[in-house]
Amino acid sequence: MFTGIIETVGVIQSIEKSGTNVDFTIKSNISHELKIDQSVAHNGVCLTVTALKDDWHKVTAVEETLLKTNLGELEVGDIVNLERCMVANGRFDGHIVQGHVDQIGKCTKKEERDGSWLFDFEYDSDLGNVTVEKGSICINGISLTCFNSQDGKFSVTIIPYTMEHTSFKTLQPGDVINLEFDIIGKYVSKLLNKK
Structure with a gap:
């Protein structure tokens, strides 16, 4: 994990x-x-x-x-x-990430915002994955909080530290990204779809 x-x-x-x-x-x-x-x-x-x-x-x-x-x-x-992988006695600074990518998505926008960067992403919502406002999302292995959550799209804001120390520094609109959706959200969605 x-x-x-x-x-x-x-x-x-x-x-x-x-x-x-x-x-x-x-x-x-x-x-x-x-x-x-x-x-x-x-x-x-x-x-x-x-x-x-x-x-x-x-x-x-x-x-x-x-x-x-x-x-x-x-x-x-x-x-x-x-x-x-996480050590059992370590702090849990991000969210539960399994390392099992659910699907790919695409970067659709990158905008500098006076000290941070706004990125928009799209994904195929027909595969059953969802985001929620202020919920967790994992993009290329990075735990982030999403907003502007809609069917098949969401946004994230990247701070300078993350921009400098991850692959976000090279990410551009049109690039394909790995998405792992929140495990709790996946279970809730599956249970609701069974009814």
Whole structure:
């Protein structure tokens, strides 16, 4: 389990196809602290460390993951948000994030707002996912509060610290993003749809 509080970003060093899977080699300042078989969220996708050395680590994404996330669009040199799984005795600073992306969405607007940035996003609401006003949303692994919540769209505001220390610094309108919706909201929605 994760919290959506990004520890650092990594840079894609290589991308290698292996059948229907893709191996990503990522350089980061936490790679040397990782271990084989450890779960690490990459842009909000929980992936297992399969190899590492000094300042890089390798993870594998299977076809299902590549089809349902933005990992298949990554290129060498791109940055990814990284978060190790939560420690049981740590503070819960974000919200419950499983590292299981529900669907992709798209950035539709980026606007500087005198010290912060407003981003608008759209997603396919036919898949049954919802946001609520002032509720939690996970974008590329980042725990955020959404507003302007409507059917298939919402907004977030990004503070300078988040802009500087996550992949939001490179995010532009038209970019595809990973979305993990609030787990409590997903259960409530499922229960209500059963009746």
